Amino acid sequence: MNKESPFKCCAACIHFRAYKNPAGGMKYMCSRLGFETRPEYSFDCFTPKENVIKLMKKRGIN
Numbered sequence: 001m002n003k004e005s006p007f008k009c010c011a012a013c014i015h016f017r018a019y020k021n022p023a024g025g026m027k028y029m030c031s032r033l034g035f036e037t038r039p040e041y042s043f044d045c046f047t048p049k050e051n052v053i054k055l056m057k058k059r060g061i062n
Contacts, residue, residue, distance in 0.1 A: 011039035012052040017053050 010016045013033035016039070032045060035052045048056065 005056070007048060007052050007061065008042050008046050009039065010037045010043070010046075012043045012046075014047050014049050015023055015045075018033050 010028070010030065013030075015030050016037070017029045018039075019027045019029065021027045025033050028037050028039060030043075033043070035044075038048070
């Protein structure tokens with residue numbers, strides 16, 4: 001995870017998707033990149049969700 005911002009992770013990105021796996025558990029995907037990911041992973045293509053942007057502004061994080 002990126003140390004500069006606690007918000008810069010896949011779970012806070014607009015492209016993050018979570019699906020319930022029929023065999024049990026959850027499956028996490030990046031709809032932009034098209035492959036499996038984890039909520040705590042971070043990539044350079046991070047685009048925060050609207051609610052995350054508001055929280056980042058409130059806390060003074062760019």
